[in-house]
Amino acid sequence: MAENTIGLKAFGGYIPRLRLQRKSITGANAWIAPNLVGKGKGERSMGNWDEDSLTMAVEAARDLLGTDEDRSHIDALYFGSTTLPFSDRLNSGIISAALTLDQNIQAVDVASTQRAGTTALLHALNGVAGGGNKEALVCAADHRKARAASVQELELGDGAAALSVGTDDLIAKFIGSHTLTIDFVDHFRGSGEEFDYGWEERWIRDEGYTKIVPKAITEALEKTGVSASDIDHFVMPCTFARLPQKLAKMCGINPDTVTDPLGAVCGETGAAHALVMLVHALQNAKPGEKVMLVHFGGGCDVLIFETTDLIASMSNKKGIVGSLADRQEETNYMKFLTFHGLVEWERGMRGEQDKKTALTTLYRNEDTVMGLVGGRCTETGVVQFPRSRISVAPNKPAVDTQEPYKFADRKATILSWSADFLSFSMNPPNHYGMIVFEGGGRIMMDIGDVTQGEVDSGTEVRMVFRIKDFDDQRGFKRYFWKAVPVRKSVATAQAAE
Amino acid sequence: MARGIKDKVAILGMGCSKFGERWDSGPEELMVEAYLEAMQDAGIEPTQLDAAWFSTHIDEIGTGKGGTPLSVALRLPNIAVTRVENFCASGSEALRGAVYAVASGAADIALALGVEKLKDTGYGGLPVSNPGTLNPQLTPNGSAPGNFAQLASAYRAKHGVDKDDLKRAIAHVSVKSHANGAKNPKAHLQKEVTEEQVMNAPMIAEPLGLFDCCGVSDGAAAAIVTTPEIAKAMGKKDIVTVKALQLSVSNGLESQHNSWDGSYFHTARIAAKKAYAEAGIEKPREEVSMMEVHDCFSITELVTMEDLFISPEGGAVKDVMDGFYDSEGDVPCQIDGGLKCFGHPIGASGLRMAYEMYLQLQGRAGERQLPNPKIGLTHNLGGAPSQNVCSVAIIGAHDA
Numbered sequence: 001m002a003e004n005t006i007g008l009k010a011f012g013g014y015i016p017r018l019r020l021q022r023k024s025i026t027g028a029n030a031w032i033a034p035n036l037v038g039k040g041k042g043e044r045s046m047g048n049w050d051e052d053s054l055t056m057a058v059e060a061a062r063d064l065l066g067t068d069e070d071r072s073h074i075d076a077l078y079f080g081s082t083t084l085p086f087s088d089r090l091n092s093g094i095i096s097a098a099l100t101l102d103q104n105i106q107a108v109d110v111a112s113t114q115r116a117g118t119t120a121l122l123h124a125l126n127g128v129a130g131g132g133n134k135e136a137l138v139c140a141a142d143h144r145k146a147r148a149a150s151v152q153e154l155e156l157g158d159g160a161a162a163l164s165v166g167t168d169d170l171i172a173k174f175i176g177s178h179t180l181t182i183d184f185v186d187h188f189r190g191s192g193e194e195f196d197y198g199w200e201e202r203w204i205r206d207e208g209y210t211k212i213v214p215k216a217i218t219e220a221l222e223k224t225g226v227s228a229s230d231i232d233h234f235v236m237p238c239t240f241a242r243l244p245q246k247l248a249k250m251c252g253i254n255p256d257t258v259t260d261p262l263g264a265v266c267g268e269t270g271a272a273h274a275l276v277m278l279v280h281a282l283q284n285a286k287p288g289e290k291v292m293l294v295h296f297g298g299g300c301d302v303l304i305f306e307t308t309d310l311i312a313s314m315s316n317k318k319g320i321v322g323s324l325a326d327r328q329e330e331t332n333y334m335k336f337l338t339f340h341g342l343v344e345w346e347r348g349m350r351g352e353q354d355k356k357t358a359l360t361t362l363y364r365n366e367d368t369v370m371g372l373v374g375g376r377c378t379e380t381g382v383v384q385f386p387r388s389r390i391s392v393a394p395n396k397p398a399v400d401t402q403e404p405y406k407f408a409d410r411k412a413t414i415l416s417w418s419a420d421f422l423s424f425s426m427n428p429p430n431h432y433g434m435i436v437f438e439g440g441g442r443i444m445m446d447i448g449d450v451t452q453g454e455v456d457s458g459t460e461v462r463m464v465f466r467i468k469d470f471d472d473q474r475g476f477k478r479y480f481w482k483a484v485p486v487r488k489s490v491a492t493a494q495a496a497e
Numbered sequence: 498m499a500r501g502i503k504d505k506v507a508i509l510g511m512g513c514s515k516f517g518e519r520w521d522s523g524p525e526e527l528m529v530e531a532y533l534e535a536m537q538d539a540g541i542e543p544t545q546l547d548a549a550w551f552s553t554h555i556d557e558i559g560t561g562k563g564g565t566p567l568s569v570a571l572r573l574p575n576i577a578v579t580r581v582e583n584f585c586a587s588g589s590e591a592l593r594g595a596v597y598a599v600a601s602g603a604a605d606i607a608l609a610l611g612v613e614k615l616k617d618t619g620y621g622g623l624p625v626s627n628p629g630t631l632n633p634q635l636t637p638n639g640s641a642p643g644n645f646a647q648l649a650s651a652y653r654a655k656h657g658v659d660k661d662d663l664k665r666a667i668a669h670v671s672v673k674s675h676a677n678g679a680k681n682p683k684a685h686l687q688k689e690v691t692e693e694q695v696m697n698a699p700m701i702a703e704p705l706g707l708f709d710c711c712g713v714s715d716g717a718a719a720a721i722v723t724t725p726e727i728a729k730a731m732g733k734k735d736i737v738t739v740k741a742l743q744l745s746v747s748n749g750l751e752s753q754h755n756s757w758d759g760s761y762f763h764t765a766r767i768a769a770k771k772a773y774a775e776a777g778i779e780k781p782r783e784e785v786s787m788m789e790v791h792d793c794f795s796i797t798e799l800v801t802m803e804d805l806f807i808s809p810e811g812g813a814v815k816d817v818m819d820g821f822y823d824s825e826g827d828v829p830c831q832i833d834g835g836l837k838c839f840g841h842p843i844g845a846s847g848l849r850m851a852y853e854m855y856l857q858l859q860g861r862a863g864e865r866q867l868p869n870p871k872i873g874l875t876h877n878l879g880g881a882p883s884q885n886v887c888s889v890a891i892i893g894a895h896d897a
Contacts, residue, residue: 421700433647442754445636457654458654
């Protein structure tokens with residue numbers, strides 16, 4: 001392999017399990033938006049109430065990283081999103097803490113454009129190409145809000161993707177790129193605003209996409225010396241039907257190489273969507289194929305990759321293909337509106353509890369809370385959560401013998417549980433229970449992504465990083481880990497793949 | 498083992514307020530109600546009290562902290578008042594303080610009084626609590642029923658009990674207590690219910706329905722204790738003494754170590770063993786005449802029958818269905834109606850249980866009176882099955 005070869009080492013993907021049926025949106029809104037009834041086809045991904053761009057990015061990254069505890073090989077993290085939960089608190093720092101990445105890491109938030117995902121990827125490629133980083137992790141996720149009865153509500157989806165960039169064991173070599181920066185305002189979201197404001201679609205299509213994208217593609221092909229006819233996968237997020245094919249053709253690229261924009265099964269996942277589509281394309285790619293990744297927004301990014309023989313080594317990843325298969329149909333539009341904060345609903349007095357977070361406590365227990373790291377007694381081997389100075393071991397409460405012990409990627413089952421209708425929950429009944437881990441340790445924790453009657457003692461679960469509580473009074477979110485049932489059908493489907 | 502408390506302290510008098518939704522009363526009025534009855538029963542003047550122990554659990558809607566709320570409400574003669582709090586065992590904790598003071602000789606006569614005013618929250622159920630700064634970041638936003646309901650799933654898994662069979666057994670637990678409570682004018686709920694009603698009630702926390710949960714009430718209860726010698730000198734007959742007072746507190750084993758299977762109370766078994774040893778009881782199933790246990794939820798009472806070694810392990814469902822714990826059964830349980838019918842004003846409950854045992858032992862329980870009981874057991878649990886405090890107290894006839 002050439003000395004200065006850089007590229008992608010691995011990928012991961014995550015699409016929330018809930019899929020809102022578009023018909024349930026258009027049906028509910030037909031009285032006010034009869035023009036949208038025809039768009040009531042297929043489904044869009046819908047984060048659960050406790051998911052946001054950070055939690056989804058963490059899931060995508062965990063898919064990429066696998067269960068290996070040693071993550072010190074990652075020395076940079078780039079996170080692209082237009083829905084960062086914090087305006088001033090390093091969002092990628094939260095991802096880093098959840099993934100228990102090394103503290104000696106450069107973590108960067110990339111925001112403010114639909115190209116945030118591709119831009120984050122370009123930063124990572126540049127960082128590794130320049131020798132500053134050895135292996136960079138890139139995450140992109142978006143969890144956008146749209147007004148009820150809007151087109152966006154139907155077209156958007158929630159999701160995340162992750163890629164790692166390095167110089168060896170590449171699954172796809174980076175051939176080159178080109179970026180145009182143009183202040184073409186097809187839509188905008190003012191600082192502190194919840195919703196996008198968009199301009200006329202025909203103008204965006206004709207003056208935006210049709211003029212800017214071919215220019216960027218042409219430059220990229222010229223710079224890299226790649227022939228348009230060599231492109232095997234043309235990956236471009238776009239909600240205009242047939243427009244990617246038209247643009248590909250304009251540039252001499254075979255329109256049949258245009259990959260599925262996933263509109264019917266997922267929706268447009270914003271700044272994540274280029275990487276979501278790229279991961280999806282890579283899961284369908286064969287060795288030695290050229291992939292062109294294009295993302296339009298405030299200009300245009302074009303990146304070209306060529307897959308290697310190692311692409312086959314990624315078959316164990318859930319990726320976007322596996323995430324799309326792990327789905328649960330949701331037909332309750334009110335639930336969607338409630339999760340997005342678009343309905344003032346009666347929470348009851350139990351929902352009034354102050355959720356102020358003691359930041360001192362959070363920092364003191366950072367790896368416990370954010371990384372689900374407990375302790376292991378070096379004398380007895382007894383593991384526990386949380387860590388403590390005196391071990392819980394019943395027969396040998398050794399003092400100061402604990403070393404950090406990670407729980408997040410261990411197999412676990414439910415010992416005891418209940419579905420609680422009394423306590424406040426954003427998605428009642430509130431499921432929680434005692435989770436026991438293979439190899440020792442247990443945690444009383446929330447059970448998420450669950451429907452009533454689905455779990456019992458003995459049900460296998462896995463850990464996910466989620467929002468624990470909202471502190472609306474102060475604009476803070478608490479994150480912690482929850483148990484979600486391991487679905488046998490999905491596990492089997494993955495094994496069969 | 499230490500020599501223990503057996504027969505060192507006698508109950509001189511007891512009092513218990515009417516329990517219920519006491520919209521008319523604040524904690525002060527409830528305290529006075531229990532206190533005046535106890536003082537009349539004891540036949541003493543306030544100046545004869547040497548010290549007092551005061552139990553209440555919730556600050557926000559209760560009396561506030563410290564010993565002053567009791568001293569002010571009762572206009573005590575500036576004696577020592579110690580506020581104690583130990584979750585749902587707080588009332589038993591107050592009794593322990595007063596009893597130990599008398600046993601040590603530091604006090605001749607001591608008062609224990611517990612109160613809780615729960616119905617000032619604006620909603621049903623126990624108030625939502627905020628325990629410290631780390632717990633809310635880690636633990637589920639659960640509820641008492643959600644925590645205790647988990648016993649059912651673990652008990653089913655361990656003993657292979659069918660879901661419906663367990664649901665029917667815990668329904669019988671509540672039916673029995675309602676039948677008892679219907680005969681108690683001080684109970685909050687004085688109405689009989691049927692098994693079908695219980696089984697078909699709205700779900701609170703799976704598998705616990707509305708009637709599987711105890712009521713939420715306001716109330717207060719009090720005990721005045723002294724030495725058996727002083728009681729005798731005061732001309733008291735049918736003297737009731739304390740036989741055992743034990744408390745066991747979780748150390749994190751259940752919540753952090755996989756040796757606990759979730760189906761029983763680790764602490765209750767320890768407290769029960771120690772209490773039987775302290776009281777000199779060898780065969781509890783035969784020697785205990787009656788019990789008031791912490792039936793915060795029907796499933797709690799069911800597993801407690803095994804934890805107190807009255808039913809054999811895995812045998813509680815059968816005993817319950819056989820009526821072993823009914824008022825006509827071998828060991829009547831919750832003869833006053835239990836938490837089920839009294840509700841659970843947290844700081845008061847332990848003392849309320851002792852009040853019924855005391856009345857029964859003195860033959861003063863009216864329509865509920867059991868034939869010639871000798872030994873009564875009270876039991877409190879506070880917290881959750883996975884982390885809790887458990888108290889077991891045994892009182893009995895002085896000559897028993």
